[in-house]
Amino acid sequence: MSSLADKIDRLFTTIRTNGREYTYEEVARGCSKLSGGTFSKTYVWQLRTGQRDNPTKRHLEALAAFFRVPVAYFFDEDLAARIESQFALATAMRDADVRDVALRIMNLDDQTRKSMVRIIQEITQMRQPKTDSEQTSGS
Incomplete structure (x- = not known):
């Protein structure tokens, strides 16, 4: 079973912009716009590294929307496995x-x-x- 930090890390490493990972600042700014609330780059970093592991529903919804995955990706292991197999295909197709x-x-x-x-x-x-x-x- 993958941790929340593992799943967020996979989102960063797989879903890219212009061939590179999103920065913490870009994710925080995008999540703030999507959620209508505050989201700091430090908080995003903490979630990705596992230093924070209990985000609010609003924060998870914003992360899911930003990376264009269903919010259930963070909770449903079967769905997460299916999505991650799609990530693997997308990553392979970059080669x-x-x-x-x-x-x-x-x-x-x-x-x-x-x-x-x-x-x-x-x-x-x-x-x-x-x-x-x-x-x-x-x-």
């Missing part, structure tokens, strides 16, 4: 090589695309380190 491969695979017919997926799965399995039992059995 030019990954994007190039994905775009090329999209243009293949269904059978060829499935073959490519199997090849990638096999390569991934080959590159995984062997466990101790596999190494001693000679696998």
Whole structure:
């Protein structure tokens, strides 16, 4: 189970502006506008680092709105896992090589695309380190 600080940190590291992380000042200013209340950059930093871990409902709603995630992201582990898998995809798609491969695979017919997926799965399995039992059995 991820802590509130972990989730806020993932929002910072994943959701970017102009290819970079938002600053604490940008998040605080945006949350202040969204919530109609005060929000300091120090408070945002404290939430992200876990030094504060009991924000008000208004603060969580503002953070969720700023980063464009449902407020339930902070409470529902299943929803958080689904959103974080979308984050992983978005992060991977920032890599030019990954994007190039994905775009090329999209243009293949269904059978060829499935073959490519199997090849990638096999390569991934080959590159995984062997466990101790596999190494001693000679696998």
